[in-house]
Amino acid sequence: MVYEVPGRVREGAATPVSSMDRYREHYAKAANDPNQFWLDVTKSRIHWRKEPTEGLRGSFSTIQDGPLCWFADGELNITESCLDQHLESRGDKVAILWEGNEPGENRRITYRELHGMVCQAANALRELGLKKGERAIIYMGMVPEAAVAMLACARLGAIHSVVFGGFSADALADRIRDCGAELVITQDFAYRGKKQIPLKATVDDAVQAAPSVKKVLCVKRTGGEVAWDGNRDVWWHEAVDAASTEHAAEIVDAEHPLFILYTSGSTGRPKGVVHTSGGYITYTAYTHATVFDLREDDVYGCVADIGWITGHSYIVYGPLANGATSLMFEALPTYPDAGRYWDMVERLKISIFYTAPTAIRALAAQGDEFVTKYDRSSLRVLGTVGEPINPEAWEWYHRVVGDGGCNIVDTFWQTETGGIVISPIAPATPTKPGSATFPMPGIFPVLKTAEGQTVRGPGDGLLCMEHPWPGQARTVWGDHPRFVATYFDMMPGHYFTGDGCRRDEDGYHWITGRVDDVINVSGHRMGTAEFESALVSAEEVAEAAVVGFPHEIKGQGVYAYVVAQPGQTIDVGSLNGTVRSQIGAVAKVDKFQVVPGLPKTRSGKVMRRILRKIAEGRGNELGDVSTLADPTVVDTIRDGFQGTA
Ligand code: PRX
Numbered sequence: 001m002v003y004e005v006p007g008r009v010r011e012g013a014a015t016p017v018s019s020m021d022r023y024r025e026h027y028a029k030a031a032n033d034p035n036q037f038w039l040d041v042t043k044s045r046i047h048w049r050k051e052p053t054e055g056l057r058g059s060f061s062t063i064q065d066g067p068l069c070w071f072a073d074g075e076l077n078i079t080e081s082c083l084d085q086h087l088e089s090r091g092d093k094v095a096i097l098w099e100g101n102e103p104g105e106n107r108r109i110t111y112r113e114l115h116g117m118v119c120q121a122a123n124a125l126r127e128l129g130l131k132k133g134e135r136a137i138i139y140m141g142m143v144p145e146a147a148v149a150m151l152a153c154a155r156l157g158a159i160h161s162v163v164f165g166g167f168s169a170d171a172l173a174d175r176i177r178d179c180g181a182e183l184v185i186t187q188d189f190a191y192r193g194k195k196q197i198p199l200k201a202t203v204d205d206a207v208q209a210a211p212s213v214k215k216v217l218c219v220k221r222t223g224g225e226v227a228w229d230g231n232r233d234v235w236w237h238e239a240v241d242a243a244s245t246e247h248a249a250e251i252v253d254a255e256h257p258l259f260i261l262y263t264s265g266s267t268g269r270p271k272g273v274v275h276t277s278g279g280y281i282t283y284t285a286y287t288h289a290t291v292f293d294l295r296e297d298d299v300y301g302c303v304a305d306i307g308w309i310t311g312h313s314y315i316v317y318g319p320l321a322n323g324a325t326s327l328m329f330e331a332l333p334t335y336p337d338a339g340r341y342w343d344m345v346e347r348l349k350i351s352i353f354y355t356a357p358t359a360i361r362a363l364a365a366q367g368d369e370f371v372t373k374y375d376r377s378s379l380r381v382l383g384t385v386g387e388p389i390n391p392e393a394w395e396w397y398h399r400v401v402g403d404g405g406c407n408i409v410d411t412f413w414q415t416e417t418g419g420i421v422i423s424p425i426a427p428a429t430p431t432k433p434g435s436a437t438f439p440m441p442g443i444f445p446v447l448k449t450a451e452g453q454t455v456r457g458p459g460d461g462l463l464c465m466e467h468p469w470p471g472q473a474r475t476v477w478g479d480h481p482r483f484v485a486t487y488f489d490m491m492p493g494h495y496f497t498g499d500g501c502r503r504d505e506d507g508y509h510w511i512t513g514r515v516d517d518v519i520n521v522s523g524h525r526m527g528t529a530e531f532e533s534a535l536v537s538a539e540e541v542a543e544a545a546v547v548g549f550p551h552e553i554k555g556q557g558v559y560a561y562v563v564a565q566p567g568q569t570i571d572v573g574s575l576n577g578t579v580r581s582q583i584g585a586v587a588k589v590d591k592f593q594v595v596p597g598l599p600k601t602r603s604g605k606v607m608r609r610i611l612r613k614i615a616e617g618r619g620n621e622l623g624d625v626s627t628l629a630d631p632t633v634v635d636t637i638r639d640g641f642q643g644t645a
Contacts, residue, residue, distance in 0.1 A: 019428030023438070030441040037442060038470050042071060042282040045289075045321065047085040049251050050075035052278065056468055061493045064484045067474040069255050070279035077249035078258060078281040079155045082320035083115040084249070094325045097299065098144050099344055101191035101331045106348075109144055111323070114151075117144075117240075119247035121152035124239040128183060128215045132157035132250055135181040135260065138306075139163045139172060139203055141190025142330040145219045145236060146306050147316050149185045154258055154277075157250035161260040161272070164307025165190055165197055166586035169205035175262050176210035178272055179477055185236075187219040188226045193335035200226040207232075254278030260477045261309055263415040264527030265486055266498075266517040272477030273415050275312075280418050281321055283471025287419040287440060288318030291409055292352045292381050293426040299378070301327035302354040303341065308524075309415040310385055313471075314354060318419065333359050338366035342374040342401070353401075354383035354411075356523035357393050361553045364396045371400050381426045383409045386523030387555040388511050394433035412436035412511050414497060415525070416487065418471030421445075422509050435508040442469045445509065447501055448491050455503070462515060463501035464494035517608065519548035519556045524586055526558070531589065534582035535560060538575055540568040545598050545606050549591070549615040557590035559615035561637065563597055570594050591615070591642040597633045599625070610634060614641055 030037040035055025043051060052074030058066070086093070091112040098107040109117070130136055136153050138160050140146040146162075153160040163175050176184065186203045189196040200218055204227055207213045218226070219236040255276045262270040288294060300319055304310035306328075319326035327350065333341055341363070345353060363370065382402050384394075389410050398408050407426035413419060421443045422436040429437050439445050446454055447461025455461040472495070476483040490496045500512040514520060517528040528546040535544035543563040551557035564570045572592035579587050599607045610622055619638040625631045 019425075020430070023425055023428050023441070026441040027439075031444070034442055034467060038070065038282065041286050042074075042278065042470070045081070045285045046076065046078075046278070046282055047081045048074050048076045048278075049080075052254060058468070060466075060468060060488060060495060063488050064481075067255070067480065068468050068472075070468075070470040071254040071282070074254040074278050075251050076254065076278055077155065077157070077251050078277050078317070078321070079118060079151050080249055081281055081285070082151060082317065083111060083118060086111040086323045087115060090323045093323065095320060096144050096147060096328055097325055097348060098328045099330065099348065101193070101335070103336065103340065103343060104347065107144060114148070116245035117148045118151040118155055119245050120240050120243040121145075121148050122155040122247045123243035125152050125158070125183070125217075126156060127239065127243070128217065128234065130156055130158050130183050132252070133159065133257075134183075135159045135161060135179040136183040136185060137161050137163055137172070137176055137179075137181045139165060139184060139186045139199055140219070140306075141165050141187060141192070141197065141199065141221070142305060142328050143187060143190075143219060143221055144328060145187070147328065150259070150306070150312075150316055151320075155247060155249050157252045157256060159257045159259060161262065162307050162312070163262070164305060164584075164586065165199055166307070167584035168581055169202045170209070170582050171584050172202060172206040173209040174269060175272070176206060176213060178262075178269075179260050180212050181210075182212055182214045183217065184213055184215075185217045185219075187221045189222040189224045191222065191330060193332045196222055196224060198224075198226075204229075252277055255474070257474075259312065261312065261415055263309075264518060264525050264530060266527065267529050270527065270530070271479075271482065271486070273473045274475045274477050275418055275471075276474050279470030279472075281317060283419045283469060284313040284318035285321035287471070288314055288324070289322050290440070291411060291420050291423050291425055292354075292383065293407070294322055294324060294352070296323075298324060298351045298380075299327070299349050300324045300352045300354075301329070301344070301348070301350040302383075303327070303329045303333070303359070304354070304356070304385075309418075310354075313419050333363060337370065338363050339370035339374060342371050342376055345376050345379060346374040349378040351378050352381045352383070353379060354385065356386040357384050357389040358387065358522040358553060358555055360384065360389070360393045360397050364393060364400070365553065368400050376401065376403065379406050381409060382406045383411055385411045385413070385420075387520045388513055389434060391433040398433070407431070408433075410434070410436045412509070416473040417497075418473060421465070421469075422511070432508055435504075435510045437508050439509070442467075445501070446494060447503060448494070452491060458503055458505045460500065460502045460512070462491070463497045463499045463511070464491045465497070466494055468495075519546075519558060521548075521551075521556055521558060522554045526587060530583055531558060531560065531579060531587065534579045534587075535562060535575060537582065538578045540565055540570050541575070542566070543598055545608065545611050546589070547608060547612045547615050549617075551590070558588065559591045559593070559642070560589045561593050561595050561598060561611055563595055593637070593640050593642050595633070595637050595640065597630065599634050599637065600629050601627060602629045604629075611637070614638055617641070617643070
């Protein structure tokens with residue numbers, strides 16, 4: 001199979017084009033022989049107990065028969081790549097550089113120390129009954145113990161599922177039940193700027209509705225008072241600190257599940273996306289080193305949360321497999337003020353910085369002085385992830401934060417892709433503000449029309465991928481048919497991302513956003529179906545339809561149309577409370593509009609296209625609405641439009 005090498009590069013670009021030659025070489029190599037390419041990559045970066053001889057087994061066309069396999073005959077424990085393999089050469093190098101809630105509150109954990117901590121935690125978890133293949137939930141803030149907990153599960157061959165601390169007890173209970181976890185690892189409270197988030201209390205509530213949980217292991221972070229069940233609850237410092245600092249890693253097959261991460265889709269409840277061991281660690285290590293041009297003395301700072309895939313792949317697994325110094329940041333970008341990131345860059349000499357466009361837009365709005373008063377000369381590469389970056393935000397990041405001298409890498413990827421799939425490679429790729437540029441070696445994007453025709457050359461289309469890569473998700477926990485239906489039914493033989501994309505005349509990729517019913521709020525992926533099911537659970541709400549609208553800072557905001565039950569009135573002020581308790585603090589409706597009915601086709605399908613247009617303030621571009629069951633409802637909705645300020 002020979003794929004055309006993508007893209008012509010812009011003449012006269014600032015970055016050295018010579019390195020694009022190397023990119024082209026790698027790309028061609030991966031296209032000509034993907035198996036050999038990835039076998040070479042994994043053998044050079046990953047510590048295998050039994051080296052694989054096999055690359056890919058399976059294909060997108062046969063995915064309905066079962067998950068894909070990469071490196072199927074290999075055996076490893078990925079923590080040996082993240083920890084043990086560095087002990088000799090990097091034992092005293094800082095692995096986790098933790099910055100706590102208060103500026104300057106630091107912990108510097110070396111590879112040797114981290115190895116000891118992970119072994120202790122693995123021993124303690126085993127004592128608590130956690131075994132290979134069993135699931136453990138991690139519901140924590142950004143403390144080093146959260147990364148230690150992830151690695152300790154992996155050390156045992158157990159499967160972790162990290163749930164972001166902004167989810168509610170209901171959402172947490174759903175996830176515990178779905179994966180049948182018997183152990184939850186949490187902390188008393190999490191600091192978050194001036195606030196303290198009661199994580200243990202939320203776990204207590206969730207466990208009421210999730211009786212599979214037998215043990216709760218709790219880190220003491222703030223020392224605040226928590227309820228305690230002596231039969232179930234165990235303090236981390238009592239169980240872990242006393243355990244041995246040695247632990248022989250459980251060796252597993254390459255395709256042994258490493259973690260489950262729940263993510264929102266178009267329909268139904270969040271899906272438990274499953275990532276496995278050998279392919280995931282290979283892909284995250286490779287992309288982390290390649291995209292960010294990682295060097296031995298870098299201080300790498302990704303300010304995501306481990307509750308999302310970015311934290312998994314590019315705070316914990318990729319960086320540690322590469323022996324990097326990886327930042328863990330507990331606070332908020334605006335605590336104590338909007339200069340916090342750059343204050344940290346100056347103090348910790350951060351050289352690679354990775355954040356979300358929403359943070360960049362919010363900080364740019366606060367004024368340049370918060371940035372310029374700090375010394376940022378250590379910075380070399382600046383990354384973004386999570387949503388399209390608008391050219392103004394890109395320019396500000398480049399000009400103000402990077403003083404015009406850093407490479408900007410706009411990295412496109414997803415929970416399901418495991419790692420970065422389309423992105424500039426620093427410093428090789430000549431960039432265009434707002435474009436994620438070119439695919440990584442081994443990634444073969446294809447743009448399709450809705451009818452399934454391939455768009456060749458410049459054009460717009462649905463972004464699909466043509467050939468498997470090692471880091472991609474293998475299945476949905478407990479529901480492989482749902483995995484196939486969600487990602488492979490739409491374009492047979494291809495993985496469908498759910499995003500739209502434009503390819504320009506130079507072969508650059510411009511992600512245009514989700515084409516399904518997923519909204520991306522501040523880089524957080526939310527399903528409209530989850531909002532709708534929370535809203536209709538309120539007694540007075542008969543029907544609800546939720547869509548996204550463009551939001552200056554958050555990228556997208558949430559717009560909810562709600563219909564009252566006959567004879568009842570809706571007080572929209574209280575509805576966000578319902579959303580908060582069902583989904584969590586992470587979810588909030590920005591605009592409510594009470595409407596007499598929703599626009600529906602004669603067969604009863606809600607015309608979301610119309611609602612989306614109205615919410616975007618484009619109510620005069622609706623086109624033909626005559627096929628609706630009741631076209632007059634559209635005028636009423638348009639007249640009641642709440643604005644998008
Ligand atoms: O719509 C795309 C957007 O975020 C979605 C994936 O969300 P999630 O699984 O939560 O993972 C986010 C972190 C990897 C994608 O379908 N997205 C992510 N990165 C970009 C992006 N959209 C445009 N440009 C990006 N760089």
